[in-house]
Amino acid sequence: MGNTPDMPDSRPGDYPSNDRDAQRALDAWPGGPETVVDLDAIAHNVRILRDHAGDAAVMAVVKADGYNHGAVAVGKAALAAGAAELGVTSIDEAVALREAGITAPILSWLNDSSADYAAAIAADIEIGVSTVSQLRAVEAAVRSTGRAATVTLKVDTGLNRNGLSTVEYPQALAELRALVDEQAVRFRAIFSHLACGDEPEHPTNDLQRDRFLDAIAAAKEHGLEPELVHLANSPATLTRPDLAFDMVRPGIAVYGLSPVPELGDFGLRPAMTFQARVVQIKRVAAGEGISYGHTWIAPRDTTVALIPAGYADGVFRPLSGRFEVWLGGARRPNVGRVCMDQFVVDLGDNAADVREGDVAIMFGGGDGEPRAEEWAARLDTINYEVVCSPRGRSIRRYAGGAG
Incomplete structure (x- = not known):
């Protein structure tokens, strides 16, 4: 460049x-320091990821201000290159993308029960729910705004960070079922995150896949049919096509850095x-x-x-x-x-x-x-x-x- x-x-x-x-x-x-971000490289990388994703859609992760590359500019470049959606952590990050004119679906997945879910609902942000208390906070925002929320369940399949635990999951499904029946909530997706994706053959990847499938089946038993499910991060997108499901969620690879350097650069820039x-x-x-x-x-x-x-x-x-x-x-x-x-x-x-x-x-x-x-x-x-x-x-x- x-x-x-x-x-x-x-x-x-x-x-x-x-x-x-x-x-x-x-x-x-x-003469001081500067970072120069090549948006053509972003587009090139997204196209590579689309090729690896096969029939699955691509959600480009632009959290932390696009991994310090600029979330708005990267998000627009990624969408123009064929990404279908964007992912961030906080509601504030998501709202900033909306204010910049981005209309594509945006998922925010790291918030607590005190987050401004009303702002997320107003901006048509897909809300990732990781606890029952968060789901109840979303419900309260629905009641106060009079508008339905779009909700995605994040299930913990073994990373043991945020995500619904096996203990809370049945209760979350029961409460979500009632909200869906009331049309207070649109149930969009179920997703999880890999602990060892950068080690493609690690047995934990298969264990998490199986637990993920169990979580999807449990939702369906409650009459909750997700519109899509997604699990794969950057390394899984590039090395584990069996984990692509309906959508992949690459982060670092969007920015041209290999998530598994020992396997090469995958043509990323x-x-x-x-x-x-x-x-x-x-x-x-x-x-x-x-x-x-x-x-x-x-x-x-x-x-x-x-x-x-x-x-x-x-x-x-x-x-x-x-x-x-x-x-x-x-x-x-x-x-x-x-x-x-x-x-x-x-x-x-x-x-x-x-x-x-x-x-x-x-x-x-x-x-x-x-x-x-x-x-x-x-x-x-x-x-x-x-x-x-x-x-x-x-x-x-x-x-x-x-x-």
Whole structure:
């Protein structure tokens, strides 16, 4: 993807809301960190996921502001590329998508009994119910608004996070049956979430499938016929077609990162590039130390470049001396400690290829560029956390025309 973005983000808060705000941020922090999100890559990834889904529909998960890529822009790009629905955690996230003009079905599945279910009903948000108390709170919102709610049951089949337990499930079905009979609730779906989807052959996947089938059968015994059922996350979408059911729910794969890196990239294209511009180049003599604590001493006369991004912006301090950037057509190693708002790279014998203002790519998806997976491996974490890390002064921009 190119390094020149063409559309600023509309996200409130720390991110610029329009061109003028974006320019002010750049003026205040010249050359500072930015994430460039390639919407054409998002569309490409959704098309790959559609192919793997077969006859099943695709729900693109855009929670946590689209895994830090921008929920509105990603959601629109995903829907344009053939996703049928969007998924988020909170009602607030769902309502924000509606306010941005998205009319496709949206499921919100992580709320407690005090959530604003009236707002969800007003915005035609599909409400994921994980406890009997939540179902009763939805009922109260129906009574207060005089409008029917669309409800989906989330059943816990073994992940043991949110979801109706086997103890509560019969009571939830009985109460839901009464609400459906009253036409106070539209019963749309049953879904669950895999604990070991990133290990395709793990026996827990089959155990959860069987429990999921039991939950569907129990609902039907109560006369509750779901319009659709869904279980598969990103890895299951790509590796377990037997778990596709009526719809798949990919998250990280939408953003071009492999959910099972050891099996390859599945043809996905990373959508995020995290970059900053060189603000200074200087010569350093042999024997001189770099950055706090002088953890790196120049073994020879060399040239270094200063990059204005640090741990306040999402460059993890534990990566100090353990990562590279793509700069001047080559990988350049970080030397010395990562600071709050800057780090240093060694240009070695190829300093002539780099000028002040050149773009240093910390991770991206282009040929030769470091990948988010590399950071994840060095940090003993997952690529999800890495793409969620750019923050603070980091400005988000968009490239591509899919949105």
